[in-house]
Amino acid sequence: MSNTLLDVRAVSKNYGSFALRDVSFSIPKGYIMGLIGPNGAGKTTLIHLILNLLRRDSGEILVFGMDNIADDSAIKQQVGVVFDSVPYVEDWKVKDVGKAMSLFYDGWNQSRFLELAEKFRLDMGKKVKELSRGMQTKLMLACALAHEAKLLILDEPTSGMDPVARDELMDMLRQYIADGEKSVLFSTHITSDLERAADFITYIRNGQLFFTGPTDEFLDEWRLLKGGRNDLTNELREKIVGLREHHAGFDGLVKAKDFPVPPDGCVLDQASIEDIMLYTAKEAMPS
Amino acid sequence: MTVPDRQEDKVKIIISNSSPLPIYEQIKQQVKAAILAGELKENEPLPSLRELAKDLKISVLTTMRAYNELEQEGFVTSIQGKGYYVMPRGSQLMQEQFLREVERALEEAVKAAALANISGEQLMEMLKLLLEVE
Numbered sequence: 001m002s003n004t005l006l007d008v009r010a011v012s013k014n015y016g017s018f019a020l021r022d023v024s025f026s027i028p029k030g031y032i033m034g035l036i037g038p039n040g041a042g043k044t045t046l047i048h049l050i051l052n053l054l055r056r057d058s059g060e061i062l063v064f065g066m067d068n069i070a071d072d073s074a075i076k077q078q079v080g081v082v083f084d085s086v087p088y089v090e091d092w093k094v095k096d097v098g099k100a101m102s103l104f105y106d107g108w109n110q111s112r113f114l115e116l117a118e119k120f121r122l123d124m125g126k127k128v129k130e131l132s133r134g135m136q137t138k139l140m141l142a143c144a145l146a147h148e149a150k151l152l153i154l155d156e157p158t159s160g161m162d163p164v165a166r167d168e169l170m171d172m173l174r175q176y177i178a179d180g181e182k183s184v185l186f187s188t189h190i191t192s193d194l195e196r197a198a199d200f201i202t203y204i205r206n207g208q209l210f211f212t213g214p215t216d217e218f219l220d221e222w223r224l225l226k227g228g229r230n231d232l233t234n235e236l237r238e239k240i241v242g243l244r245e246h247h248a249g250f251d252g253l254v255k256a257k258d259f260p261v262p263p264d265g266c267v268l269d270q271a272s273i274e275d276i277m278l279y280t281a282k283e284a285m286p287s
Numbered sequence: 288m289t290v291p292d293r294q295e296d297k298v299k300i301i302i303s304n305s306s307p308l309p310i311y312e313q314i315k316q317q318v319k320a321a322i323l324a325g326e327l328k329e330n331e332p333l334p335s336l337r338e339l340a341k342d343l344k345i346s347v348l349t350t351m352r353a354y355n356e357l358e359q360e361g362f363v364t365s366i367q368g369k370g371y372y373v374m375p376r377g378s379q380l381m382q383e384q385f386l387r388e389v390e391r392a393l394e395e396a397v398k399a400a401a402l403a404n405i406s407g408e409q410l411m412e413m414l415k416l417l418l419e420v421e
Contacts, residue, residue: 030337031347174341196310199348216311267298 002065003029005151005183011049011059018207022046022059025202025212027151030180032173033043034198034215035187036273036283042207043187044084047155048184051081063151077106080144084156086136090129094122094139098146105147113146133160141169145176152176152184158193166190170197191273201273205281215273222276223259229268236263242279253279298327298334302343314353322362322373323388325402333363333371 007026013019020042027033037043048054050061052072061068063075088097094117102108117124120138122131131139137157144152152173158166170193173184188194194201194215202212211218225240228249237243239259240252253271262268271279302313321327333354334342340350354371357363361380363371374380377387400410 170344171341174344177347178337178341180337196345196349199346215346216309216349218354 004056004062005029005064006050006061006185007060007065008046008050009060009062011046011061012055012057013049013266014057014111015045018045019040020049020204020207023204023207023209024059025209027183027185027200031199032177032184032186032197033105033200033202034191034194034273035185035202035204036189036191036194036277037204037210038156038277041188042206043156044202046204047153047185047187050153051079052278077147078150080141080147080149082134082137082140082144082154082157084159086128086140088128088139090127092128092133093124094126094128097128097139097143101143101147107148109146109148114140121268130270134162134165137161137169138165141172150182152182152186153183154186156187156189158188158190166193173197191277195273195282197241203277210280217272218276219273221256222253223256224251224269224271224275224279225254225259225262225266226269227263231263231265233263242282244279244282298344300334300339302345311349311353311356314339314343314350315357318353318357319362319384323384327373327414329375331373332369333373335370 004026005028009024011023012021018040019193023046025033035043036044045054049056050063050068052068052075055069063071064078065074068075087102092100098110098113098117101113102110109176115124117139120135120142122135122139122142128136128139137160141157158169161169173186176182177184186194186198198269201215201218201235203210203218211221225236226249229245232245232250239254240250241254243250243252253276254268259268298318300314300317302310306313308316318327318333327333333339336350336354337347340347343350354363354365358365358371362374362384364374365371397410400407405413
């Protein structure tokens with residue numbers, strides 16, 4: 001098998017009111033990719049297309065080198081999924097969820113499931129609906145990790161978690177890919193989770209691919225420019241993305257290559273993933 | 288929490304969030320410092336790339352960039368499937384690095400001497416004495 005675990009090629013899906021257009025990216029074996037974008041950008045649609053829960057209009061999606069529609073059942077055996085809400089019957093107890101999963105997955109490892117449940121402090125006798133949001137996520141994660149999945153796909157897993165639980169989750173993901181054989185696709189709008197953990201970033205905006213590549217490259221491409229009102233020339237204005245003018249000055253995003261040194265009176269700062277997302281999302285909005 | 292010692296646990300690497308340097312550069316500098324200080328000796332392994340990423344809570348690609356650049360600069364060499372090792376000291380590049388290190392130190396000494404009004408002859412005398420002690 002090649003080194004690519006997930007290969008999304010020119011995928012489109014049209015809903016009428018919303019369209020995902022011509023999105024391509026791929027994840028090599030052994031890495032974490034963060035999928036980012038504002039709400040409604042198409043992250044969940046994309047994940048549902050990958051998981052064959054939605055039919056694409058055009059394009060191609062290969063998981064482990066296999067077509068995600070033709071080889072759906074073979075692929076599902078080796079993909080672990082964590083959604084933003086539990087897909088299990090709410091009245092099931094945690095141990096029943098384990099039992100149901102063991103019937104579905106050939107590679108189910110019951111002792112691994114019990115071990116993870118203990119590590120996550122999941123109560124086997126509790127019902128799914130009695131678990132907190134964070135605990136439900138941990139249950140999905142335990143199921144995903146107990147069937148020896150080679151690819152983990154997580155849709156907004158951290159949104160209901162406190163910082164401690166988020167840190168634990170990120171550690172677990174790093175541990176998961178540490179042997180270099182498995183990968184993670186992780187959608188989130190809490191970009192601070194990704195800043196250090198994600199090897200790659202795929203940024204979707206208005207249903208279109210804005211960037212896909214190494215996180216370092218993404219961060220290196222942009223800078224935050226700040227200055228006073230008088231420093232803002234027309235020439236400068238043209239180069240700024242998401243310009244924000246206020247009484248004391250202005251700020252906005254610029255390409256690092258356009259500004260090897262800051263213009264007179266201005267300051268150039270490193271931009272975070274969140275900065276880049278905020279300013280570029282602002283630019284895309286109709287004013 | 289204590290962790291078991293491993294052979295490659297000799298390098299101390301601290302990532303600072305407030306440093307203006309990117310993370311990969313921080314790793315590079317600290318590995319270089321460890322090599323130049325002799326804490327990491329020739330042919331010794333660097334921490335495993337993936338283990339280091341996990342321990343420092345940083346991405347694998349960031350660590351890889353640091354290691355690749357160290358390799359390009361001639362400090363370490365990678366052995367397919369095994370990991371990264373410190374290049375023998377005799378390697379040309381390493382020698383140059385040492386030379387630069389010595390030059391920098393001597394420059395410092397000359398500057399300090401000028402500030403303190405110490406003549407060139409006196410400085411040479413001091414160096415001779417130091418060499419004898421060594």
